[in-house]
Amino acid sequence: MYIKNKDEATEDLIKKTAKKLFFGEGKFNATTQEIADAAGVNRTLINYYFRSRDKLFEIVFADAQEKEQQRTESIVFSELPFKAKIEEFIDDSFVMAKEYPYMEIYLVTQFNQGCYFKDEEGMERMLKKFYEEVLVEMEKGTIDKMAPIQFIINMVSLISFPISMRPLFQRTMRLTDEEYEKIVDDRKDIIMNTLFRNQNKINQ
Amino acid sequence: MYIKNKDEATEDLIKKTAKKLFFGEGKFNATTQEIADAAGVNRTLINYYFRSRDKLFEIVFADAQEKEQQRTESIVFSELPFKAKIEEFIDDSFVMAKEYPYMEIYLVTQFNQGCYFKDEEGMERMLKKFYEEVLVEMEKGTIDKMAPIQFIINMVSLISFPISMRPLFQRTMRLTDEEYEKIVDDRKDIIMNTLFRNQNKINQ
DNA sequence: ATTTTGTTTAACAAAAATGTTAAACACTAT
DNA sequence: ATAGTGTTTAACATTTTTGTTAAACAAAAT
Structure with missing residues (x-):
């Protein structure tokens, strides 16, 4: 089986970065591209891990x-x-x-x-x-x-x-x-x- | 000369509606279409009177x-x-x-x-x-x-x-x-x- | 070695939102 | 009536943002 670390690492990195942008910098309208850039990952990974922008937002909101x-x-x-x-x-x-x-x-x-x-x-x-x-x-x-x-x-x-x-x-x-x-x-x-x-x- | 009332009426209506949406209902991300709909006017009138969405936002913000x-x-x-x-x-x-x-x-x-x-x-x-x-x-x-x-x-x-x-x-x-x-x-x-x-x- | 599994990427497609243009319209002054 | 002026509209073009797909890639298991 694949190492669990790696995927959780990126998934988590994206979530963490989104939180940083939203809660830390007040950029409530950050685009997926901006989030991906800030996290240093490919934009489509957001879709891979979270399906859609909305889902990511939902998760971050629920977490908060x-x-x-x-x-x-x-x-x-x-x-x-x-x-x-x-x-x-x-x-x-x-x-x-x-x-x-x-x-x-x-x-x-x-x-x-x-x-x-x-x-x-x-x-x-x-x-x-x-x-x-x-x-x-x-x-x-x-x-x-x-x-x-x-x-x-x-x-x-x-x-x-x-x-x-x-x-x-x-x-x-x-x-x-x-x-x-x-x-x-x-x-x-x-x-x-x-x-x-x-x-x-x-x-x- | 044209009646000044009419144009100021729509221009003002758009501003008022934008304010209502932003400040009254908290819809900070309203699109030009949403604002136009709420005001009951054609969307492109926003461009006619305010040039761009950003300009409208600027004006409303400054007013506030x-x-x-x-x-x-x-x-x-x-x-x-x-x-x-x-x-x-x-x-x-x-x-x-x-x-x-x-x-x-x-x-x-x-x-x-x-x-x-x-x-x-x-x-x-x-x-x-x-x-x-x-x-x-x-x-x-x-x-x-x-x-x-x-x-x-x-x-x-x-x-x-x-x-x-x-x-x-x-x-x-x-x-x-x-x-x-x-x-x-x-x-x-x-x-x-x-x-x-x-x-x-x-x-x- | 190669198959399997999951991850990453780039190219593409689709959707959503904004902006531009030219024509239609309405009103008024001549 | 019509010429002139500013307003409104619809069709079109552009830009921005999001989502999909298939291929490349990396690691591990067989």
């Missing part, structure tokens, strides 16, 4: 969704206390964002074009669990009382927006790469302080 | 940028007190978002593909002015002390993210249109409370 969800799940269902979970989530998001800054925005554009969702069950379980924890914290007074969904929206907004909108922000505010990275680095404490009413303020 | 900036400028340079400006900005953003929910995300994807910026001077003046006001508020203790840019990022994130990410959010959280609109309606107070350390809490 799954990864996002697993990432979140492993934090939500961990044994960490609430506040630590949020910190973990922030750290994790920023790490992810370094490699794939355009991931979330890509997911959104895909959803706009009428994409289905993957593991709906898992998502629901996770949300329920997190909801409950949020409610407990509100009872304790650690966070302001509001609809739990609003707390989640606040949290995700504060974390994800500056990542997704980096090109717009950085240009608008005329910031260098270094300046922007500094800002992102500083954000963890700021987000924590904003979400947790500044009790036990971390940075002062 | 300009509108956003003017909108923001008129608030920043108004005579309102700081807090009222923010409220105004929130209201304004939500109105805009009703018609063009995908506007900001479109701007970002365009920037990703290497787009230039329009009125850089104006933007700079505006930012400077707002920075100063933010600093004053921090001195007064109305808002937490942090780099002014971080306050701005917080503000814009809390406002724009739930709009831009609506399809993702709504799907993920399994919400109906009515439920989501309710959430957006509730957000104004939540955002104000989050930004202003909950003094004089609006909603309790």
